[in-house]
Amino acid sequence: MHVSMAPDMNPAADGLLQIDLDAVVANYEAIVRQAAPAQVGGVVKADAYGLGAREISHALMAAGCRHFFVAHLLEAVELKSSLAPECFVYVLNGLAPGTEPLCAKLGAVPVLNSLDQLTRWAALAMSQRSQLPAVIQVDSGMSRLGLPANEIAVLLKQPHRLDWIKLVLIMSHLACADDPDAPSNASQEAAFLQVAEQFPHVPRSLDNSAGAFLRKPDHHDLVRPGIALFGGAPQFAHPNMMRPVVSLEAKIVQVREIPAGARVGYGLDFTAFQSSRIATIGIGYGDGWLRHLGRCGGAFIAGIRVPIAGRVSMDSITLDVSHVPEKHLQPGAPVELIGPHQTIDDVAADANTISYEILTRLGRRFHRRYLPAANRPTPLGGRA
Incomplete structure (x- = not known):
């Protein structure tokens, strides 16, 4: 399931949460x-x-x-x-x-x-x-x-x-x-x-x-x-046979070039070892994106994984987008946090938690879009 920022999205929202x-x-x-x-x-x-x-x-x-x-x-x-x-x-x-x-x-x-x-x-x-x-x-x-x-x-x-x-x-x-x-x-x-x-x-x-x-x-x-x-994996020992249900995208708010040695974010605990390009997106732990992911998480832009650079803030995340073509880095461009390249189980593994926590933390500041269910025959009943 793939999501792109769409005309029906509330322009005041910085994130799109889609539920299929x-x-x-x-x-x-x-x-x-x-x-x-x-x-x-x-x-x-x-x-x-x-x-x-x-x-x-x-x-x-x-x-x-x-x-x-x-x-x-x-x-x-x-x-x-x-x-x-x-x-x-x-x-x-x-x-x-x-x-x-x-x-x-x-x-x-x-x-x-x-x-x-x-x-x-x-x-x-x-x-x-x-x-x-x-x-x-x-x-x-x-x-x-x-x-x-x-x-x-x-x-x-x-x-x-x-x-x-x-x-x-x-x-x-x-x-x-x-x-x-x-x-x-x-x-x-x-x-x-x-x-x-x-x-x-x-x-x-x-x-x-x-x-x-x-x-x-x-x-x-x-x-x-x-x-x-x-869409979460019912058993970790086997491939997940469930269909993905959730996609989450953010918007790029700002992109900047920083020189080698520049430091990023609260605590200045990320240091660029070479000249780098940093994109900021308008989602943070205030939206349920775990602060712990600042040390190990990432996102995807145009199918390219970009690591989080520095700490996850309340309302923003900084990403190292040095390897992403500039045409994909304009303000308002979409950034995949959950989707075809990164499932809820992938995010949970990065955060050393479970997919339940990833889902239940998702906040109310996203624009929510529900894709309707197709008309299907009602399943046969059981014994209860």
Whole structure:
């Protein structure tokens, strides 16, 4: 996917962030095929990893997705009313004390991560004299969210705790699925199944983006991809089969010639060892471009990689463009930060982080352009 600064871009913006909704749908459909006969939901927390939860969710909904996962109740409040009534919105972090009535009124489904959360949700249901839907999350070895073994034991001994709760899903989360050879994948699956089998008629969900591509006989009832929908590599050990979704370009603000020995940027920690040409672009860490990339990152101009020269500033980055033909270096000319020459995984590798962080940091000062999804047949449904 290639982007060029275009006439429809807001001229006041110094960057263009393009999101290809057709690629999102294509990635969703690829996961549907991979995980069949399980259904596939969409993780759209953190504003769909920074790309726009409403726009992403609407494209997925048109493609047949009916299960959407956010982290916080506030995200559910912002999303739920824009989705079709038959769609489910799950709140992964569960509910803070006192927020249960809002969640119930909204029609969102809490993921209950502790006996305390379960008790409070059941109390509200009992007060309303009506069962309320919920998901139980099991801690299968990640020691993060989910009922630990001792609380599961209590729940199994006291099943009346669930009398006012309609369990729509039992789930857990894989810690190392991006490494197919990690022994924890099998141990977590076994621990999850040991609990899930105590709830024989409740649909199950374990696999995230990476889990959907693990070689195993069963992906259960519902798969919960996030980063793979947005073009990130689900497993680092294998080539990325997802279509790229995001492109990011900046504009050249200024170009200058500097002599050998000249120093650049805050701290003056870049020194030109020969006469050089330096281009400044109007994007910085205030737009989410990691400051750490000042030591190791780069960009592309006319297909030529240009290294960052000096530190990433809040609103600007300086690039060594000495090897780029001058015709490509006029003010306003495009500079590729994410695109065909540099993926989100490439940027993440340069920054010693993961593609999730690259996407979720992208700021609001870019002009955003959404490429529409093509008309596609709705994928076949699954079991959940």
